[in-house]
Amino acid sequence: MIRFSGVSVTYPEAALPALAGADFEVPEGELWLVVGPSGVGKSTLLGAVCGLVPHFSGGTLRGRVTVAGRDTRTHRPREMADVVGTVGQDPLGHFVTDTVEDELAYGMESLGLPRDTMRRRVEETLDLLGLHELRDRPLATLSGGQQQRVALGSVLTLHPRVLVLDEPTSALDPGAAEEVLAVLQRLVHDLGTTVLLAEHRLERVVQYADRVLLLPAPGAPPVVGDPAEVLSRSPVRPPVAELGALAGWRPLPLSVREARRRAGALRERLAGRRPAPPPGPAPGAAPLALARRLTVRRGGSEVLRGVELRVGPGETVALMGRNGAGKSTLLRALAGAHRPTAGSVELAGGVVPHRTPPARLVRHVGLVPQDPRDLLFAETVAAECAAADADAAAAGVPVAPGGCLALVARLLPEVPPGAHPRDLSEGQRLALALAVVLTSAPPLLLLDEPTRGLDYAAKARLVGVLRELAGRGHGVLLATHDVELAAEAAGRVVVLAEGEVVADGPTAEVVVASPAFAPQVAKVLGAGPWLTVPQVAAALEEA
Incomplete structure (x- = not known):
């Protein structure tokens, strides 16, 4: 054919x-x-x-x-x-x-x-x-x-x-x-x-x-x-195949069902062990974002209804839910793009996003949207980065020379500075947009489907950057359908349905309780603490 x-x-x-x-x-x-x-x-x-x-x-x-x-x-x-x-x-x-x-x-x-x-x-x-x-x-x-x-x-x-x-x-x-x-x-x-x-x-x-x-x-x-x-x-290969390679299974499993049938010995080796707990918010710190009974109407419909949300310093939160549940609307409300119909949104220091000029707002929050072209306009990657460095300096953010380009080199080592953004893949453009936003080092980072188009290696690099940001006290809220990303990066998961919060808790509790949101490793190893291949690998190294 x-x-x-x-x-x-x-x-x-x-x-x-x-x-x-x-x-x-x-x-x-x-x-x-x-x-x-x-x-x-x-x-x-x-x-x-x-x-x-x-x-x-x-x-x-x-x-x-x-x-x-x-x-x-x-x-x-x-x-x-x-x-x-x-x-x-x-x-x-x-x-x-x-x-x-x-x-x-x-x-x-x-x-x-x-x-x-x-x-x-x-x-x-x-x-x-x-x-x-x-x-x-x-x-x-x-x-x-x-x-x-x-x-x-x-x-x-x-x-x-x-x-x-x-x-x-x-x-x-x-x-x-x-x-x-x-x-x-x-x-x-x-x-x-x-x-x-x-x-x-x-x-x-x-x-x-x-x-x-x-x-x-x-x-x-x-x-x-x-x-x-x-x-x-x-x-590149899925978590179930990576788990099979770690356990020495041949041929590699392609499905959860196939891996589960061969996982008995691996479960025994992990018995009595637990992964290291994910980092959480700084205790007693004021929130970087706080939504109280937030309601947003768009096009005559209530997209968000009575949402309560708090994101603290050092915390990475995954926002999940079916398409149309209101995830992107919530991110844009926190970034000041949507005015609340009822309730309120506040950032650190009492900043109200939709009432704050963009030049000031950039010092509090940064949003990477689903479509990276909303942020990219220059002819080359290097020019985008130079503009990001200049914007950060204008906002009063200290940036080392070439700071954005250094971040691009870390996230996208295969992309030359002279490349045109339109010639990049969708995932590469998203990573470039992320570097542009991160250059201003906003205390609160909002990511809308950040792994769309990213391979597993690029996703691992992204997770590393997010962990470093959380370790320095930044807050991260990412809207995602990628259950593997939530398991790797987030210490907490919030689930939206029809514009309302229906679950909010530690990642291991929320995702394992849902067959739709459970990562492959959790499905293979059964009800328990294991969510990712790196967790299993670390436990086996300690054995």
């Missing part, structure tokens, strides 16, 4: 090809998972399938890519649309209409499908993806995860023979991600759809893959094979 024959892609002024030595064939009706560290060319490979590379991306493509017999060199993306459906990392860039239902119907209108066919497919897709209650909503009012489901639905209504998906579950809560993956499984098994999917959250998808295609490093040829065999030599 999909054939790459000696394919390489090179962009102007790039030191290495974005893709090299790609030679493989994806059969009809299989799901292939594309894995690899951030920035190794996964999005380039996916773009080559639908013709976006090189027709829209630029660069030079050598070799040949064919899909259902059509050569992408001679068929532009619009001429592939009836065969290949593509959903990229940025759902907003995918939309061409204003409401959910119109977006689902637009592609079919472009192909001239009969009206009764369009109506039936729209209804089917609304039900498949749990979007029926959102059908009349403006796209701009949806959460990031809801927008991602709409983007996927707008492609599914066309009934393509091939689906190309770039990070399809990155902004979805665990329940919604499972629903989307179940839909993909149904398409593959029942309809023979071919799916090529890139995803950093391998713990969600690897057990469904027929084959894994690994891009091990920039400029290195792809490696294709059985999922367990390829992951055994992959630089």
Whole structure:
């Protein structure tokens, strides 16, 4: 169905090809998972399938890519649309209409499908993806995860023979991600759809893959094979596989069920041991953020209702909940972007965010939004960092020369200072935006889906930075669907549902009590204190 024959892609002024030595064939009706560290060319490979590379991306493509017999060199993306459906990392860039239902119907209108066919497919897709209650909503009012489901639905209504998906579950809560993956499984098994999917959250998808295609490093040829065999030599792999490697299991497990069956001896070795407790807030210190009975209305609806929240110095709190629960709205209220309808928000020193000028507010709070382009405007990474250093100095924050660039080098060692932000992957742009915000060293740091598009190594570097910030007395509040990040970084978890706080407590208690939010290690080792592979590794070293 999909054939790459000696394919390489090179962009102007790039030191290495974005893709090299790609030679493989994806059969009809299989799901292939594309894995690899951030920035190794996964999005380039996916773009080559639908013709976006090189027709829209630029660069030079050598070799040949064919899909259902059509050569992408001679068929532009619009001429592939009836065969290949593509959903990229940025759902907003995918939309061409204003409401959910119109977006689902637009592609079919472009192909001239009969009206009764369009109506039936729209209804089917609304039900498949749990979007029926959102059908009349403006796209701009949806959460990031809801927008991602709409983007996927707008492609599914066309009934393509091939689906190309770039990070399809990155902004979805665990329940919604499972629903989307179940839909993909149904398409593959029942309809023979071919799916090529890139995803950093391998713990969600690897057990469904027929084959894994690994891009091990920039400029290195792809490696294709059985999922367990390829992951055994992959630089990125999910926690369940890392736990298997630590325990010496061969082949590596791909699912929690498979690992649990082999974990008896490991449980015995850990019996009677407990991980080190996570750092907590400084005792008796005044809060860095305090929300009292906070209510926020947007678009005629109450997005937050009576929220009580306190974040103290030295504390890292994970804010979790399904898509549309109000997580982003709460972060933006703390950052002064939303005025409370009722209740109040205060930062340290009695600062009221929505009444405080931005030049003063930056000394109290920093927000990294889901879309990093809201913060990035310069032509190079180095220029972004120079501007961040200057802004911090103007706000009265002492910054060492090159402070932002040094942080970028730590978070993104593979990115040169001269790179243009638009040429970075989604995860790399997020890390750059984080460095820009951290340059001002705000006492309170707000992160909205900070691991979207990050591989496991980049996520580990981020966790290290957050721990250092907490150790220096900063407070961190991160909204995330990444249960593994919450287990690694947060000492406390707050769960929102329908705009209300429904759980607030220590991470180990809150996440283990919920099958949706429990990390893979907790599921494998059963009810107990173990949440992450590093915790288990530290305990085994002490044994």
